[in-house]
Amino acid sequence: MFKRTRITTSVALTLSVSVFAPAAHADPATPLVIGHRGAAGLAPENTLEAVDRADRAGIDWVEVDVQRSKDGVLVLMHDQDLVRTTDAEQVFPHRAPWKVGDFTYAELNRLRAGASPQWKASRYERAGIPTLGQVLDRLDRNNQGLLLELKWPGNSPGVVQDTLRVLARKGWLDAHHVHNRLYVISFLAAALKTVRKERPDIKLGICDERASTGKLASYARFADAVNPQHPATTADFVRRAHALKGPHGTPLKVWPYTVNSSTQARRLRDLRVDGFTTDFPDKMKHVLGH
Numbered sequence: 001m002f003k004r005t006r007i008t009t010s011v012a013l014t015l016s017v018s019v020f021a022p023a024a025h026a027d028p029a030t031p032l033v034i035g036h037r038g039a040a041g042l043a044p045e046n047t048l049e050a051v052d053r054a055d056r057a058g059i060d061w062v063e064v065d066v067q068r069s070k071d072g073v074l075v076l077m078h079d080q081d082l083v084r085t086t087d088a089e090q091v092f093p094h095r096a097p098w099k100v101g102d103f104t105y106a107e108l109n110r111l112r113a114g115a116s117p118q119w120k121a122s123r124y125e126r127a128g129i130p131t132l133g134q135v136l137d138r139l140d141r142n143n144q145g146l147l148l149e150l151k152w153p154g155n156s157p158g159v160v161q162d163t164l165r166v167l168a169r170k171g172w173l174d175a176h177h178v179h180n181r182l183y184v185i186s187f188l189a190a191a192l193k194t195v196r197k198e199r200p201d202i203k204l205g206i207c208d209e210r211a212s213t214g215k216l217a218s219y220a221r222f223a224d225a226v227n228p229q230h231p232a233t234t235a236d237f238v239r240r241a242h243a244l245k246g247p248h249g250t251p252l253k254v255w256p257y258t259v260n261s262s263t264q265a266r267r268l269r270d271l272r273v274d275g276f277t278t279d280f281p282d283k284m285k286h287v288l289g290h
Contacts, residue, residue: 031268032275033284034147035062036258037078041279044114045085046076047127048138055142057282058290061275062139063147063185063257066132066163068156073105074132074166080152082108086129087115101155105131132163136170145181146172147205147255147277153191160194178202185227189219196222196247203248205255211237216252220244225253230264230276238271262287 038050039057046064054062065078082088082098088111089098100108114120114127130138132148139146153159163184167173172182178201185205186192192204203224208215211228213236219226224246228237233256241252253274259265260279265287268276278284 030288030290031273032061032255033059033281033288033290034255034275034277035059035281036277036279037064038062039279039281041260042282043124044116044119044127045279046078046130047113047124048130048134049114049124049127051135051138051142051144054281055144057285059144059281059285061145061147063149063277064135065149065151066159067100067151068159068162069103069105069108070101071104071106072162073108074159074162075100075105075108075129076132076135077129078151080155082111085116086111086113090115132166133170136167136172139181140171145183147183147185149207150184150186150188150191153186153188160191161198164195164198173199173202183225185225189222193222200247203246205253207257213237213240216240216244220246220252222247223252224248224250225255225274227255227257227277230256230259230268233268233271233273235271238273242272259284 035054037045038047039054040050042053043050051062064076066074067077068074077100079085080099082100091110108129111129112126113129114124119125150159150163183203183205184195185207187207189206192206195202195204204222205225205227206219206223207227209229209232211232226241238254241254244252246252255275255277256268256273257277258279259268259276265284269288
């Protein structure tokens, strides 16, 4: 299983690949706990604060969502609009429908991702919208791995190439990061196939809310993991996925989303999933006895 060890010497660095590498698929008793949107139940989602909260809870992998601003900056945001998670309506009252791609980064930088009712008056109220580059730097500081979801890539032609450029600029396309600390995931298979064409060494995950067993064989041709919605995940789905090998020669991982109750976590553990995303990684880690 993924284990963080802060290695500083040049000799030890040669061992970092084996130290960081997650198992080919997780021990069924200890599925990997992945922080959803950083740790969306502990701090405003898709923020540096959420990534840090996951880190403080001892969570080694987080999932975040990336979109592109009007002027081409990659930022973390899940929804197509800014209403639910920021104060965009107050800061820009005449800019409805507040689509992410209609705002420059300078404008997005004026917004607070912690301004939703859930976080107002909390210590996270002033949390901002980070760029992908800022998050990659923070993950490096924390020694965390990343599930990077390309969100709504069909709305942003060229966003795959833009994402790869930022990953390269931040050093995340070297062998260590690519082999041990990075998955690119999406609901859009075409976007993942573009990643695979550009960089076949990057591991990919396909999101499938329906857990379609009939599609697993086609997924395994380009993806290393499948991310189904947790209620749709069955023992048969997990068994069929593990019977297939992805393009990098390992069994297709099953990482359901978004698991926020003890009952859900234990059910998925018993189904032998490889891991799951959760808004409350601290709680789920405790439930599974990590």
